[in-house]
Amino acid sequence: MQYGYFDDDAREYVITRPDTPYPWINYLGSEEFFGLFSNTSGGYCFYRDARMLRLTRYRYNNVPADAGGRYFYLRDNSGGNADVWTPSWMPMKSKLDRYECRHGMGYSRISSSRNGLAFSQVSFVPLGDNCEIHKITLTNESGAEKNVDMFSFVEFCLWNANDDMTNFQRNFSIGEVEIEILSADSRHPTGAARIYHKTEYRERRNHYAVWAVNAPVSGFDTDRQSFLGLYNGFDSPQAVFKGEASNSVASGWAPVGSHHIKVKLAPNESKTFVFVFGYCENPQDQKWEKQVSGGNHGVINKTPANKLLDKYNTAEAADKALAELNAYWKNLLGKFTVDASASSRPDDIKMARMAGVWNQYQCMVTFNMSRSASYFESGIGRGMGFRDSNQDLLGFVHLVPQRARSRILDIAATQFPDGSAYHQYQPLTKRGNNEVGTGFNDDPLWLICGVAAYIKETGDYSILDEKVPFDNDEKLADTLFIHLKRSFDFIVTHKGPHGLPLIGRADWNDCLNLNCFSATPGESFQTTANFESGVAESVLIAAIFAFTGPDYIEICKRTNRADEASYAQKEISKMIDAINQHGWDGDWFVRAYDAYGKKIGSKECDDGKIFIESNGFAVMAGIGVDDGRAVKALDSVKEHLDTKYGIVLLQPAYKDYHLELGEVSSYPPGYKENAGIFCHNNPWVTIGETVLGRGTRAFETYAKICPAYREDDSDLRRMEPYVYAQMVAGKDAPRHGEAKNSWLTGTAAWTFVSISQYILGVRPVFDGLLIDPCVPKDMKGFTVTRHFRGADYHITVDNSAGAEKGVKSVTVDGKPHEGVIPAFNDGKVHNVLVKM
Ligand code: GLC
Ligand code: GLC
DSSP: OOSEEEETTTTEEEEOOSOOSSOOEEEEOSSSEEEEEETTSBEEEEESOTTTTEEEOOBTTOSSSSBOBOEEEEEEOOSSSOEEEOTTSTTTTOOOSEEEEEEOSSEEEEEEEETTEEEEEEEEOOTTSSEEEEEEEEEEOSSSOEEEEEEEEEEEEEESHHHHTTOHHHHHHHOBEEEEEEOOOSSSTTOEEEEEEOTTTTTTOOEEEEEEESSOOSEEEEEHHHHHOTTOOTTOOHHHHHTOOOOBOOBSSOEEEEEEEEEEEOTTOEEEEEEEEEEEEOOGGGOEEEOOTTTTOOEEOOHHHHHHHHHTOSHHHHHHHHHHHHHHHHHHHTTEEEEOTTSSOTTHHHHHHIIIIIHHHHHHHHHHHTTSBSSSSBSSSOOEEHHHHHHHHHHHTTTOHHHHHHHHHHHHTTBOTTSOBOSEEOTTTOOBOTTTOSOBTTHHHHHHHHHHHHHHHHOOGGGGGOEEEETTEEEEEEEHHHHHHHHHHHHHTOBOTTSSBBOBTOSSSTTOOTTTOOOSTTOOTTTOOSOOOSOOEEHHHHHHHHHHHHHHHHHHHHTTOHHHHHHHHHHHHHHHHHHHHHSBOSSSBOOEEOTTSOEESSTTSSSOOEESHHHHHHHHTTTTTTTTHHHHHHHHHHHHHEETTEEOSEESOOOSOOTTTGGGGTSOTTBTTBTSEEGGGHHHHHHHHHHTTOHHHHHHHHHHHOGGGGGGGHHHHOSOTTSOEEEEOOTTSTTTTOEEEESSSTHHHHHHIIIIIIISOEEEETTEEEEOOBOOTTOOEEEEEEEETTEEEEEEEEOTTOOSBOOOEEEETTEEEOSSEEOOOSSOEEEEEEEO
């Protein structure tokens, strides 16, 4: 069953009932200020770092689900008994006569009505400012005058999200606010009420948050207990039921922000209010407007808040900011568009809306968030991942190459001089995260992969000359090229008995912990090494080396490093030999060797006989393409790992915990890395299939995990139909087909690479654009527009011949053309016609 539909023209997903099978969320903000926003106005916001600068509170894993948000309560006093409800459905689960939520590009819109009172909320983060705007419109659709009380509500978080939910002995004594009621004047034509959250401002912080409305209020609350009542939930705030705020001033306990506004509406009358939740910083020496020593009477310097709030104090100003945001996204998504109307397969519209809009949108979100803040990632546990962020770049770099460039430099700065890397870093400090440390031996290679993607997109080799610290230490800085060399050399110098790369703590599969041997409950599988074997090896790392190595060689050649290029070529050949000798199991590629030198992912094993990752990557790297092993490997993947909902990670699932394998065997069969459909690696098989020229099968593997293809199956899948999820339960799990962990997954970048570069086949390479589609026979044609290095390419592919792969002829601007299409860089549109 469906809970909504795609509105392709508006680039919105329209949710038509509030009780979705899980909160279906959107992300507001794409620069420094971010909000998570559910279809019932749940969620929270933060500035830059979801752990260190959390601005509003959210309660993960709570009952009921999705607790905490920007809530608006309405109390309709007309007709005798007061009627109280929440127009976003939650938190009161109010019965609504009409409900709709539209998630769009960086904004969401909720509209609903009850008893002739219509409500509309549009929420977004404007470009260039650190705030959320919530524009609220109330419309009286009944025939009689209405007297309505509206109450806003947010709950402030005491900045560090981890302390906020643990250190109550302190927290309950430190909360502080300021309240400012401004009457109408030239700066605030409709008056204003602003609630400032300034906990810890008196000491070491120079930032505060503010929750404001551009209207006169008849009261406010800033103390949670005064607003809700100690024993009430968000669904029964006593102030609203009483119809009166208590003008509470928080002192310790739990500071909140609530405005009480009285709204009188004639029949058909509408009134609009602009609520802004902002984050402001002051220079250290200008923190105070007025400081009174020896008490908490300091008045904060509101200059930055005034500037921000005065800018957005009218509905027109909010509309203008939203229009700018829309234009921004229209331009971004204009860089790659797909039109499948010529394909002759009606379902290809699902591919087109994902590849053209939602998949790219998700790539922006994963670029911004890495794996930090979603409805499954609490924003506390993880920072930016070295491996993850480099892969996220692959799907993002065409959108804003400049940002990809600076991200690469940030990531590289957390690399160690020997080429290994901090596995994660905190976005606020940009420093490596000591708690997780290093030792994930695939990490170095992803830097080569990310940098190569950046250069192929932009042609900008100057990035290689940038001086970048090692271990965040300026004294250790060297060029980015040297970082790449250290990455490459790290693999070369860390090999095991079979000449394959040592796995370290884990490779891409975080849960293949071959040196961990943990028997202690609660011990981290990823950071514990009870058995430094120096033996356990990864065939996957070897295959990644074989896949990204050629890019390293090209980079060397193009920057006059011929010696390094031939050294690299020798090392890659050696690695491929090692894979051929020790990484082939007869019908598929082996996955790894454990600490005793025993195979993993082999017929010799009881469980875990075959894994997806090494097979996908080896074929992507072209290994075994000449001698039929590549075909065999992917046929085996299909035979043993394929399901209706995608390809599972391994088979047979581990039934017991294996000390020598670690976390992978800790999950119940069918979940996560233990034979779940771990979507991130499915596109490696898709790309592998295109290497083999099997377009029908490639597309099949693409479509199976593509959320838009499962829209009418939302009761089972549960996650948003417009975004990929990290995992879908495998065939061994009781709820095969159920997805979890939507949004923050490498699936976004890799599926975008697989569909845009390998299936539709528009691939940036060092010399320009390579057009090499690999599609199902019955896909008769399609059009892609691609902005690339300063020109626009309008590419029409004609597959009336019914081929799966192989380009017969190409014309560029009417003239026959062979090979890679050059980067014209002339600001013009070029028409490319491709016949398969
Ligand atoms: C998670 C991690 C990613 C890892 C994957 C497989 O998605 O973020 O780094 O590769 O799991 O374990
Ligand atoms: C867990 C997850 C895995 C993730 C890892 C990193 O092991 O199962 O997906 O990559 O944590 O923290």
